[in-house]
Amino acid sequence: DVKVTQSSRYLVKRTGEKVFLECVQDMDHENMFWYRQDPGLGLRLIYFSYDVKMKEKGDIPEGYSVSREKKERFSLILESASTNQTSMYLCASRSGDGRSYEQYFGPGTRLTVT
Amino acid sequence: GDSVTQMEGPVTLSEEAFLTINCTYTATGYPSLFWYVQYPGEGLQLLLKATKADDKGSNKGFEATYRKETTSFHLEKGSVQVSDSAVYFCALMDSSYKLIFGSGTRLLVRP
Numbered sequence: 001d002v003k004v005t006q007s008s009r010y011l012v013k014r015t016g017e018k019v020f021l022e023c024v025q026d027m028d029h030e031n032m033f034w035y036r037q038d039p040g041l042g043l044r045l046i047y048f049s050y051d052v053k054m055k056e057k058g059d060i061p062e063g064y065s066v067s068r069e070k071k072e073r074f075s076l077i078l079e080s081a082s083t084n085q086t087s088m089y090l091c092a093s094r095s096g097d098g099r100s101y102e103q104y105f106g107p108g109t110r111l112t113v114t
Numbered sequence: 115g116d117s118v119t120q121m122e123g124p125v126t127l128s129e130e131a132f133l134t135i136n137c138t139y140t141a142t143g144y145p146s147l148f149w150y151v152q153y154p155g156e157g158l159q160l161l162l163k164a165t166k167a168d169d170k171g172s173n174k175g176f177e178a179t180y181r182k183e184t185t186s187f188h189l190e191k192g193s194v195q196v197s198d199s200a201v202y203f204c205a206l207m208d209s210s211y212k213l214i215f216g217s218g219t220r221l222l223v224r225p
Contacts, residue, residue: 004157042118042203042215043158058212090157101146101165101207105157
């Protein structure tokens, strides 16, 4: 079974702090994604990566950056956390071989910025 | 741009009732369509998919048919169980292979 793990289930940070959210997948997937989930808005794509050291902006990249130094790990960084970044963050991965469309999701990190 | 619209929730049903969650989409071309489910405290998992017009996706008693003429992909189940209580997301895959999600519909099934 594909497993996508996220470093924390719950996180509380203060405004202005630098925040790191880590995601690790164990299926050698090329593609990895970061979403945020907010009530009534569904999931919105923040950033994605097609390969190591490659990154592409999604629909709402402002205030976020990412890092992918190893294939299995994709990190989301909030350089200076703000209260409007309080949300559920979901990581996902997908094979890049073109035969599978399924994205596999981690359990999510609920981030509260006070 | 591409978008997905699904019915607002919550949807509250009694056990063994019939379920329909409506989903319509706007896209160029004929995208692949998906239903994902999120159980309490968990991430999303793929429930079913359809990759071309008239395809029917099915899993765990749930079904959805890709209707090109009405640009719809409604989710149905003949008899829901308490364990089906979750949030359901309709999604399409755009031309860049990214998923675009609807806003989600919460389903609550009462015993």
